[in-house]
Amino acid sequence: MDSIILQILNGLDKGSAYALIALGLTLIFGTLGVVNFAHGALFMIGAFCAVTLKKILTLSSVVEDPTKTDFLGKPLKVATPYVESWFGEATGAALIDWAVPLAILFSIPIMIGVGFIMERGLIKHFYKRPHADQILVTFGLAIVLQEVIKAFYGANPIPTPAPAVFRGSFDFGVLLGFDPNAIIYPYWRMVYFAFSAVIIGAVFAFLRFTTFGMVVRAGMADRETVGLLGINIDKRFTIMFGIAAAVAGLAGVMYAPINSPNYHMGMDFLVLSFVVVVVGGMGSLPGAVLAGFMLGILEAFASMNQIKAIIPGIDQIIIYLVAIIIILTRPRGLMGKKGVMEE
Amino acid sequence: MLGLNKKDTTLFLIVIGMAMLAPFILNPFPEGSSLAQMFNAGYPDLMQRFVIFGILVIGFNILFGLTGYLSFGHAAFLGIGSYSAVWMFKLVGMNVLPAILLSMIVSGVFALLIGYVSLRRSGIYFSILTLAIAQMCYNLAYSVLGNPSSNFNLTNGETGLQLSLNDPRILGSATTDGALPVTNLFGAAMRSSYQWEAGSWLFTFNVGYYFSAIIMLISFYISIRIFRSPFGMMLRAVKSNQQRMNYTGLNTRPYVLAAFVISGIYAGLAGGLLSSMDPLAGAERMHWTASGEIVIMAILGGVGTLIGPVVGAGFNEYFKNILSKINDDILHTWLSFLPDGLENLLVGFLHYFVGKGWHLTLGIMFMLVIIFLPGGLVQGGQRIAKLFSRKKDGQATPPATQTPAE
Numbered sequence: 001m002d003s004i005i006l007q008i009l010n011g012l013d014k015g016s017a018y019a020l021i022a023l024g025l026t027l028i029f030g031t032l033g034v035v036n037f038a039h040g041a042l043f044m045i046g047a048f049c050a051v052t053l054k055k056i057l058t059l060s061s062v063v064e065d066p067t068k069t070d071f072l073g074k075p076l077k078v079a080t081p082y083v084e085s086w087f088g089e090a091t092g093a094a095l096i097d098w099a100v101p102l103a104i105l106f107s108i109p110i111m112i113g114v115g116f117i118m119e120r121g122l123i124k125h126f127y128k129r130p131h132a133d134q135i136l137v138t139f140g141l142a143i144v145l146q147e148v149i150k151a152f153y154g155a156n157p158i159p160t161p162a163p164a165v166f167r168g169s170f171d172f173g174v175l176l177g178f179d180p181n182a183i184i185y186p187y188w189r190m191v192y193f194a195f196s197a198v199i200i201g202a203v204f205a206f207l208r209f210t211t212f213g214m215v216v217r218a219g220m221a222d223r224e225t226v227g228l229l230g231i232n233i234d235k236r237f238t239i240m241f242g243i244a245a246a247v248a249g250l251a252g253v254m255y256a257p258i259n260s261p262n263y264h265m266g267m268d269f270l271v272l273s274f275v276v277v278v279v280g281g282m283g284s285l286p287g288a289v290l291a292g293f294m295l296g297i298l299e300a301f302a303s304m305n306q307i308k309a310i311i312p313g314i315d316q317i318i319i320y321l322v323a324i325i326i327i328l329t330r331p332r333g334l335m336g337k338k339g340v341m342e343e
Numbered sequence: 344m345l346g347l348n349k350k351d352t353t354l355f356l357i358v359i360g361m362a363m364l365a366p367f368i369l370n371p372f373p374e375g376s377s378l379a380q381m382f383n384a385g386y387p388d389l390m391q392r393f394v395i396f397g398i399l400v401i402g403f404n405i406l407f408g409l410t411g412y413l414s415f416g417h418a419a420f421l422g423i424g425s426y427s428a429v430w431m432f433k434l435v436g437m438n439v440l441p442a443i444l445l446s447m448i449v450s451g452v453f454a455l456l457i458g459y460v461s462l463r464r465s466g467i468y469f470s471i472l473t474l475a476i477a478q479m480c481y482n483l484a485y486s487v488l489g490n491p492s493s494n495f496n497l498t499n500g501e502t503g504l505q506l507s508l509n510d511p512r513i514l515g516s517a518t519t520d521g522a523l524p525v526t527n528l529f530g531a532a533m534r535s536s537y538q539w540e541a542g543s544w545l546f547t548f549n550v551g552y553y554f555s556a557i558i559m560l561i562s563f564y565i566s567i568r569i570f571r572s573p574f575g576m577m578l579r580a581v582k583s584n585q586q587r588m589n590y591t592g593l594n595t596r597p598y599v600l601a602a603f604v605i606s607g608i609y610a611g612l613a614g615g616l617l618s619s620m621d622p623l624a625g626a627e628r629m630h631w632t633a634s635g636e637i638v639i640m641a642i643l644g645g646v647g648t649l650i651g652p653v654v655g656a657g658f659n660e661y662f663k664n665i666l667s668k669i670n671d672d673i674l675h676t677w678l679s680f681l682p683d684g685l686e687n688l689l690v691g692f693l694h695y696f697v698g699k700g701w702h703l704t705l706g707i708m709f710m711l712v713i714i715f716l717p718g719g720l721v722q723g724g725q726r727i728a729k730l731f732s733r734k735k736d737g738q739a740t741p742p743a744t745q746t747p748a749e
Contacts, residue, residue: 133713135413136642136713139635140706143703147706151695313482323471
């Protein structure tokens with residue numbers, strides 16, 4: 001029993017990332033009808049927002065301290081981050097420590113901006129072109145974005161730790177009445193799950209309870225009619241693209257402590273997120289979220305040693321296997337509407 | 344000639360000429376000059392890659408160009424072909440013919456299975472199905488099937504499958520000197536070359552290159568015949584409107600499946616040739632970004648055209664090679680005529696696009712081609728040609744809007 005709960009928990013953090021990325025992908029597909037292969041790159045840019053903020057916060061003024069010497073006998077160079085000299089040592093250190101959560105605020109405007117530029121500058125011109133062209137141009141864009149990041153940040157992963165409070169693990173099993181040390185779970189993964197739940201809830205609430213969201217939903221259902229009613233649906237869809245980019249970016253920001261950001265992390269997640277979208281059903285937001293968590297948890301179960309002993313290698317292919325079965329037996333996915341992209 | 348019409352015969356003859364004279368064409372600069380180091384591409388390894396990737400993309404074009412089914416997992420067949428060829432070298436002998444034959448058969452069988460499954464869907468679902476299946480193959484080849492400590496080590500995981508001295512090699516002559524045997528075609532080693540010095544030029548004629556080039560020419564000829572056959576016509580009809588085809592009571596799936604298998608066999612053949620040139624097969628050949636590169640090559644050249652795939656593959660490989668060779672020092676010497684400040688600025692800017700950053704340049708080029716030239720470089724060439732011919736005529740006839748296919 002405890003190992004089952006442990007696997008569910010293990011699946012949750014990856015599942016959260018899948019769900020967030022797939023949610024953004026589905027938002028874009030549902031509104032604009034574009035298959036965005038650059039969405040993984042947005043996730044990666046989000047993660048690098050966290051790296052950048054960390055770098056900005058640790059920008060330091062270097063002074064030589066003549067009273068101390070380093071191991072070579074030269075005067076010791078003391079680096080004091082500017083934030084520490086400006087806000088006092090304690091506040092400054094706390095700011096640096098909390099760089100990743102702070103990057104949430106930092107990344108939202110950046111991601112929305114990136115999304116706007118992408119939609120207005122490139123994708124807008126591809127609405128009338130075939131899906132294959134959309135896939136290819138966004139794939140090209142993804143390559144370009146990841147190479148730009150590589151040129152500036154190098155090819156190695158950059159460790160970006162979580163705040164000290166959230167490092168380490170806690171004994172989750174004791175809370176549920178199991179033996180101590182049965183279920184050990186890192187704090188940050190719990191935070192990540194809670195965070196993604198909040199984001200998913202916020203996106204759904206935004207679409208459900210605001211006038212803007214209502215118009216967007218109407219546009220998703222029937223774009224032409226909404227346009228005929230005199231509503232500028234294109235503008236709203238552009239904003240939705242920005243929001244989708246922000247969702248992917250936030251998923252990336254918070255993922256940075258779990259997996260050190262590197263330039264190809266977007267591509268790694270992209271394929272899986274597409275699989276998630278297809279399993280959930282093209283254009284279905286709840287489907288994307290459900291499939292994200294479901295596949296995350298399935299993957300966690302498949303990597304249990306007991307299961308790997310029965311079917312070796314199942315952990316590597318389980319997600320793809322599920323996707324193939326779903327596409328072949330139920331092409332509209334778990335919760336997809338009839339007729340969406342069903343040729 | 345050979346059942347081709349006049350236009351195709353000319354095209355085919357040009358390709359034959361280019362392929363046979365490649366060691367001359369690709370070596371325009373005298374040996375040892377600085378330009379030669381940069382732009383000469385007439386060495387065996389690169390020339391082999393030109394033609395082998397040419398085969399791969401010609402095959403991909405039969406599927407994507409004719410039927411419009413965008414497979415995002417084509418590299419799987421390349422990998423499967425490579426592995427089977429290396430196994431043939433390990434088990435049977437170092438002759439390349441059986442190896443290539445086996446890689447074609449194995450990849451054909453895989454293509455039949457994968458195509459049967461994935462062609463049940465079309466459009467984006469087909470792309471994602473092929474992508475998923477290819478990633479599955481990659482993951483399996485990388486982990487479970489390649490665990491060196493298990494009894495069932497098919498792919499040798501991260502290290503890649505390679506020859507070793509204690510392979511059985513039933514038909515192979517025993518090597519006594521302790522060196523690994525080399526791949527050959529009835530005794531002619533693939534890696535052996537003949538070098539001809541003419542003045543200050545040095546031309547290399549490599550056995551492996553000519554072997555691959557002849558296979559490429561055969562593949563190219565077959566692809567022309569497919570393009571011009573009723574079968575090719577059927578595939579084009581599938582691309583333009585599959586539903587209407589179905590309404591006429593025709594089951595299109597066998598045709599598309601045939602195209603899928605043919606292009607899978609082409610990819611397997613390319614993989615087998617890659618292994619024949621260098622008997623080492625790694626899982627990274629099957630990664631989905633490798634499939635993406637195949638798509639890029641096809642698009643760069645021009646999808647649905649006959650010559651496009653060859654152009655695209657050559658272009659991609661050539662620029663990859665050149666761009667990755669340029670470094671800051673070379674940029675400095677090139678731009679030395681500029682004032683120093685400007686020179687440093689420009690070099691600092693260009694630095695991101697050359698050397699290790701060649702991916703970026705190719706990515707940008709790929710995007711530009713998709714945005715402005717959906718028909719690829721071939722369409723670009725046609726446009727330029729049209730521009731000139733119109734000027735010559737001096738007539739103001741509006742150019743007939745032509746589809747890039749043909």
